[in-house]
Amino acid sequence: MKYIDKGTEPSFFTEWKNQDKMYQRGRPNWKRLDSTSKKRLHKALIKEQGAICCYCGTRIRVNESHIEHFRPQKQYPELKLEYNNLLCSCQFELQKTEPRHCGNAKGSWFDENLTISPLDRCCESRFEYLENGSVQGSxxxxxxxxxxxxxxxxxxxxxxxxxxxxxxxxxxIDILDEKMIQEQIAFYSQRNSSDQLIPFCSAIIGVLSSLLN
Known part of the structure; x- marks a missing residue:
């Protein structure tokens, strides 16, 4: 999981909510958001996240991802259109043999004390990654x-x-010295020239950091 530094809500989304009567009456309805605005919002979320899934960190694109309500709509109807509750998760239309994970697996599950948020500045340190690709709680x-x-x-x-x-x-890494590892950690912590993060950068950083211990 990679920390997402949530920015300012896109102006077009704010304007839409200001004009939506149901939202103004305190009854937000996600289904009322038109497809054009939803697609613009989708793209804005992907850009904000550096084009990686908010949970697993794989590369995401509009046609291969979906807008995720971190706090599920059923339990938190008042947050349906709140920008700080909207993320972008991988998987849109699943193949028959493709396993569910991330937002698709999460569904309506949520626990205030047991669900780690990508918006938590400490979220990355709460997971430990191994060289074989496994992940566990720190x-x-x-x-x-x-x-x-x-x-x-x-x-x-x-x-x-x-x-x-x-x-x-x-x-x-030709030589696993401390300087080289630190340089690689810095490299994988930054966005590339396309303003994208490298897929699974948190896992890579986690393993590199463990080599310094």
Missing amino acids: NNDEAAKQTIKHLYLDINKLRELRQAAIFAALED
């Missing part, structure tokens, strides 16, 4: 364990993708 963090469990963040598919990304990053 220091037996129960919330991290439950988040991994309910979002299926440690399934084979994601482990294999993380492992490939981690191995590719380690191959770039």
Whole structure:
């Protein structure tokens, strides 16, 4: 999981809410948001996240992702149109054999004390990644364990993708000295020239950081 620094709500979204009578009456309805505005919002969220999934960190595009309500609409109807509750998760239309994970697996599950938010500045430190691509809670963090469990963040598919990304990053290091590792950590912490983060950057950084211990 990568920390998402939530920016200012897009002006077009604010303007739409200001003109929507239901929202102004305190009855926000996600279904009332027109498709054009929803697509613009979708793109804005992807850009804000550096084009990676808010939960697993894989690369996302509009046609391969969906807008995610961090606090589910059923339990928190008042937050349906609140920008700070909107994220972008991978998986849109699943293939028959494709396993669910991230927002699709999470569904309506939510626990204020056990669901780790990508908007929490400390979220990255609460997960530990291994070179084989596995992820677990740091220091037996129960919330991290439950988040991994309910979002299926440690399934084979994601482990294999993380492992490939981690191995590719380690191959770039000829000499595993502290300076080189620090430089690689800085590299994977930044966005590229396309304003995108590298997929699974948190996992890569986590493994690199463990080499300094």
